[in-house]
Amino acid sequence: MKKEFDVLLLGYYGFGNLGDELLCEASLRLLSSCGVPKERVALLSASPRVSEKKYGVRAFDRWSLREIWRACAASRSLLLGGGGLFQDSTSARSCVYYYAAVRIARLLGLKVWAEGQSVGPLRRGLSRALTRGAFGSCCHAGVRDESSREILRAMGIRSALAPDLVMSLPVPRAGCEGNVLLFNARPGYRALAERAAASCMKLAENSGREVAGVALSREDEAELASLASAGLVKLSGVTLVSSKEDFARVASRASGALGMRLHFLILSALSGLPLAGCAYDPKVAGFCMRYNIALIDGGAVSLSAPPSAELAAEEAASVEKVFAEGLRAARC
Secondary structure: OOOOEEEEEEOOOOOOOHHHHHHHHHHHHHHHHOOOOHHHEEEEEOOHHHHHHHHOOEEEEOOOHHHHHHHHHOEEEEEEEEEEEEOOOOOOHHHHHHHHHHHHHHHOOOEEEEEEEEEOOOOOHHHHHHHHHHHHOEEEEEEOOHHHHHHHHHOOOOOEEOOOHHHHOOOOOOOOOOOEEEEEOOOOOHHHHHHHHHHHHHHHHHHOOEEEEEEOOHHHHHHHHHHHHOOOOOOOOEEEOOOHHHHHHHHOOOOEEEEOOHHHHHHHHHOOOOEEEOOOOHHHHHHHHHOOOEEOOOOOOOOEOOOOHHHHHHHHHHHHHHHHHHHHHHHO
């Protein structure tokens, strides 16, 4: 029976978090470059109508079992398209949800593949079992950091290593001639956020620059406001960015960036901004180690040179290569 869609995309889409929306954008762009047109792609989203308008593809409600079943029944493959989907930092609910989606897909005969994934932390036995079951069902597993590869290897699952999917997106290089430091903090890691704020303020004071807050979600916006109201960082303002174009406008007046969110760091690096990161989990530490980016510890910090435009192009090619391998496996 002919299926309506070649690929059904699943990630943390539709929640208003820029990093995850960029992963969706990158996945769609990579599928298009591999010859899969938008009309042959669907996605599961927390805000289906918003996603349809934004990406021009059919979207289904990720919270409706009936919609998930309908989407899978109409598709040939399920793609876990980037992000830290299998982790239990706060609970095992994420692992339960994505495992269930994979099982439904397999029951309906779909090939399942994963790209740009981070795995862990996995503190519970249930989370490890669900992760092993989900990735063990994949015809191809692509991960974005070495620690995730090690976790899967310990489970007896082979994976391919490539940079984060967002590294494949075109982002204009900034001139780095502004007098502004961009600062990002995320909620849930207050002690780390306070240390990052302290390092940012020391650097700003030593270099005579002002600090501008950059939020990738409403939660980031609230955290930055809280840090500022507590007197931990002096911000000239906070900008909520909802696209890479929004970020480019902010970066055009900046000369450096410090932050916590992985995709804030990736956008800063692709923009050519000197930067430093605060590693609240292994994926951020892995990114900083990969590109020799300084890590914030609360003390004085020096910004590191970003990856060159040539290296960024090589990383984009690596993403495209591994992604194409995954699509071929899903088509077999």
